[in-house]
């Protein structure tokens with residue numbers, strides 16, 4: 043493992059890295075940083091949570107001088123939340139160097155962004171739709187850009203982004219460095235690479251299993267109508283510090299968040315029909331721990347890095363295996379362990395097996411948590427809270443009444459009653475969810491396969507639904523229809539199981555792990571899913587809440 047000092051970085055950048063607490067480079071950083079510093083175009087693939095952001099961020103900022111007053115680097119991300127997060131990380135890395143960076147994404151007041159642009163940032167991190175908007179208004183000019191990064195490049199390739207990205211890339215000088223990063227690199231990435239990259243170096247730090255090694259993956263077979271009960275038992279049993287629950291559609295997410303709240307959980311929902319203010323507020327609450335459970339569509343599947351996420355629960359399986367990999371990758375990051383659970387309805391078992399095949403990982407079947415396990419889990423938490431309170435002390439005001447009560451009642455009886463009150467059992471709240479259709483496994487490969495190069499984003503034979511051609515804009519790009527009319531490519535679902543450990547050694551301090559194995563190409567192709575870009579309200583059909591929620595992406 044290399045230390046960052048070995049990369050020949052300037053002191054101010056090194057200082058920022060130290061401040062971030064990074065001691066050693068992760069494998070992707072070790073491989074990508076020297077190549078990127080040397081100016082190569084790059085395709086970088088490494089498991090979720092292994093520091094790809096810094097792998098491109100460090101070289102990118104190293105190339106820019108503080109005195110510059112033009113946009114010299116552009117990072118594109120598929121979602122607004124990710125743009126914000128990457129901008130923050132770049133902000134931290136440039137803290138001592140004093141570069142200016144700005145996040146540009148849909149849903150935020152454009153006037154505010156224009157004012158930000160007047161401060162002459164050298165680095166822009168944005169979602170494609172809003173970027174184009176600024177380009178068209180001439181508030182952003184890309185004539186001087188020297189470095190372009192597509193974070194979650196494969197995701198950005200999905201229809202709806204491809205054209206925007208092509209438009210943007212064509213506006214950037216030919217003489218530039220272009221880098222693509224993701225944990226998954228379906229073969230169709232090659233198309234974009236051929237078009238826009240020059241002799242790219244491939245850096246792949248992917249062991250045999252594509253999912254991150256520190257994630258314990260399990261699944262539960264559960265009929266659709268019992269899923270909510272299963273979820274609430276699972277949360278009780280596991281008592282996650284922070285959990286992300288993925289639902290297939292916006293409606294699903296709304297209903298789940300509301301149901302969980304009614305049952306007394308501290309939960310909130312995130313999807314693309316919320317205003318950006320609402321989205322920001324939910325993310326803020328989740329990051330600072332004022333909610334424990336984030337219920338989300340795939341808008342939260344890619345790139346988000348929230349420390350303390352111990353559990354990912356796929357309430358609905360994702361449509362494609364890549365999405366599974368990214369969703370569960372919200373836990374088990376930076377050398378920490380995590381647990382992923384997936385709910386699979388009996389008719390979705392084939393789909394689960396597809397995910398297992400593509401990710402080359404067996405997902406362990408587990409029984410539905412029993413009521414007894416759920417109660418035990420809740421009581422354990424209550425007892426922990428109670429004991430923490432004893433530790434803190436400062437109970438003098440309560441001691442008088444406690445002594446009085448103990449004189450009159452049995453101590454076990456009293457404490458049990460207090461525990462019951464504290465546990466706050468809201469199990470009576472009846473929660474009814476609108477049922478979702480099961481996800482069906484699609485054949486991967488075949489003549490429509492993207493690997494054949496015939497269809498840019500074809501996915502497994504023609505799944506990807508025609509999405510709403512909504513007024514003005516609709517979706518661009520071809521995208522075949524998919525089953526279940528009106529759906530646009532939903533792709534969530536996921537399952538998980540079995541403890542997979544070992545393999546890749548992260549190299550972050552304090553994490554066991556064994557040699558990183560490089561190279562294993564992973565060949566899964568993914569189906570495309572549609573989504574609208576931001577900054578184009580017209581392309582977002584109204585009341586899409588019952589559709590699979592891919593359009594949440596971007597901006």
Ligand SMILES: Nc1ncnc2c1ncn2[C@@H]1O[C@H](COP(=O)(O)OP(=O)(O)OP(=O)(O)O)[C@@H](O)[C@H]1O
Pocket residue numbers: 063064065066067068071088089090091092093094095096224225344345346347371372375376550551
């Ligand atoms: N060298 C390092 N040492 C310790 N922690 C690191 C190092 N590099 C990055 N990290 C931390 O690891 C976490 C994950 O990093 P990052 O978000 O860049 O992962 P990623 O590979 O982009 O994952 P994803 O595929 O999910 O987007 C972040 O909290 C980051 O600060």
Ligand SMILES: [Mg+2]
Pocket residue numbers: 094095193345
């Ligand atoms: Mg990332």
